[in-house]
Amino acid sequence: MIPMTITSPVYLLFVLTGAFVYFITPKKHQWISLLIISVLFYCMAAEPYTIVFIIVSTLIIYFSAIHAKNRSGSGRAAFVITITAVILNSLIWFLFKGSAYWVQLSSFIHTKIPAFPAFGGFPLACALGMSYYTCQAISYTVDCYWGTAEPQKNFFKLFHFLIFFPLLTTGPICRYTTLLPLYEGRSFSLEKMQRGLQRILWGFFKKLVISERFAILVNNVSGNPSYYSGIWGWIVLLSYPIQLYTDFSGSIDIVLGTAEIFGIELPENFNNPFFSQSSQEFWQRWHMSLGNWAKDYIMYPVLKSETVQSVSTNIRKSHGKRAGKLFSLGAGMFFTWLVMGIWHGNYKYILGCGMYYFVIMFLYEALGPSLKKINEFLHVNENSFSWRLFRMVRTYLILSISLIFFLSDGINSAFERIILLIRAFTPSVFNPWIFFNGELLKAGLSDVDFHVIFISLLILILAAILRERHGYARNWVALQGTVFRFLIWIALFLFVLIYGKYGPGYHAADFIYQGF
């Protein structure tokens, strides 16, 4: 079987051949050719038989949406059908992608009650993109129930919505209404092809040049904590967010660029998250599609639920308006972060990603006014660069601590890591000289690698600044003269070609978010 990862030359060839086939197909039937391309991709990138899961998910949402629509006069029946469809899709996800929950639980029970079997679970790779298309399936079902989307009467078109190939690797999670252009015919656009390829190149740059280098450092150091002690832990703590960002956003760039080649615009998933001055803002800029999905399908329904509304009203009466508001917001946030944690597929994420951010954000909401007063008392100029920089660094550190749970095997080892980080400054292990005596070069990266990282991060920051000002850095590039434009793109292409970590003998790390 041909290996198909989205950073392989085979993938590029596949996309370009697919685009050629797509654009020579009569417009009326283009969606069919794209569907076939997507199925082919699935068969080449995953175990082909697992396509049955997407077919089952499609069948569930196809019939539930149509039946719910037919029973829209009877609100209760439509609700039951919709909820059943959501539960069934969630169950399939729980059985495969969420297998860690029941595997770990059964193992725990087994240690207490030996008669209870310890389940083995299914290989996670067996269901490509399940966490993403399950969210899409749920959003479609609920949208049809709410009436914000019309049920799709053509089963294959609905199947196409779930299996559209660029989305299968790392998302973004798209609503059905966003993907309606999938069914439209379109002519070839050289400009979109160029922009798509530019975006893919940018994704390759992030993944192959930056993320893969950080992956070497992070994997070597975190894989051998007894050797790499003291400050090394902090190096990993501060490096991992950059690795994860360049890995995940790099893959999203490739996905969005691929869709753009086919003339389809997908929603952004990142918007310079490290410029965020608070965790709230961070989650509006990081993995935006999951955040939006959770907001639309978890937070708002919880806030609007009768129970939360009535308890909130009671609290408002007894403890004041602010307390009532905090309760409803807290309830909404709690369930949102709980689901966000669960979505990542392991108990450790419920704590490290879900509950951790719930506590931080809730405290920020609760203490926000008091903190503002303190700032006023201390005459802090909230518009100054230094204050904004401080907030950015703070947000980055909060994220770094959360990501310890991503790096660790389980909750216990995450806490052990945190303890090691705190102990890093005790005299027996404090080792800041590693920055000066060449030891930094003993973690798998050479001095040239560090130079490449430094230059690449400068390019990344420059692009981020240009994006803040021009929408996209490439918009700014497009405004430049031909020679300068050519120079920029050729230089970036050669930079990736030479300094990218790929090729024989090199095992690129999988996309971290491809596991979800």
Next chain:
Amino acid sequence: MKKNSIISSLIFIILTALMTLLCSRILMNKTSEERKHEFFNAKTDFDALYLGASRIREAVDPVYIWENHGISSYNLASAGESIQMTYYVLAEALERCNPTVVFIDSAKISEENDAINSGYGFVHESIDALPLNKNKLEAIDYAGRFFEGGKASFLSMIYSYHDRYEALDKNDFVAKPNLDKGAYIMTSVRGAEKPEHLTDASRELKDGDGVRYYKRILSLCREKGVKCVLVDIPVTKETYNEERQKKLNALIRLTLDNGGDCIPFNEMMDELDMDYDHCFGDSGHLNFIGAASVGDYLSEYMKKLGIPDHRNDPAYSIPWDEDIKRWKERKTEDLSDRKDAVEYMFWAADDDHVISLYIKDMDTLYSQYAMDFCLKELNIVPEEAGDDTLGGYDMKIEVRNRDGMFLASQYFKYNYSSGLFTVEQV
């Protein structure tokens, strides 16, 4: 679609492709190209070719054979080369020259099925320099199955070598093809132990990939009317084992049955007056002394096949003499690459050169028998010197020409544990 956009896109693609080719050219490993450059740009035909792995590459010196016997030959062997790759190199070579005889190294004829019996880098070294044609594509098709990067890693130089940026040096920007007719002759002297017993026993050969490819070589030679001679280069006790000898005996039988011939040098050490104390450059390869004996024997063998002495034929002698002159100049340039004093002196040895040796402590000089041998062979009389001459080192070797013109010098430190004088920083 605007016409300008299409033109501008085409220009962009062409520029990108050109830049990629340029980077590919700079980044690629040049070893294969440098070694085979003289062959693919030869001004004369070759009477003989030597193919196989490092043992034959370091055992047969075409320059020595020309200078002493007037036979035009080329050493196409490369390190770690499996017989499968030897087949493709030979197939390509026989399309470019008409040798009377080819000598095939017996070292890497494996009996395993579906195994290349060679490392990734070695395969590159064997085939990188071949022009992209049917032979190379077939070689890639075969080799690509065994390595992670697949065929793409042998087809695309940038894919294989893009991360060589840390190893780039002057030679990657300015071509410096080898001038030694493909051989790599060691000038170090390391004592080796003689294998105790060479068995006459034979056994059945397994029909693995290597044996099948060797049969293809025999068949190709028959088809082209070229004599195929299997050569067993001498091995030391460290690298000898009985199983290997039984296999070799079986290969000899196979070769003779197919119209070829064999030269088992390992069994001819005494006959050729080759001794284990002086003929090896390391534990597994002959040095220049061993190569001279092998070269003399092969030359006599080739003369019996009717290959003439070309030294009086200007069509051969002019280009060969020019090449050898350039090679001798290069040898002097490359002196600084020799890291061991004995290796340095034997490398510098030439009728036109005068070698002087300055030593801090005369007692250290003779602690290693190779040094004693070297000084006697080259008639060098060491001179005792102080720090004003040696500048903190233990030895200095100076090379001048017969007119007294300075050519090169090197400082060495004495290693008390090994007894060697090697190039080291003070």
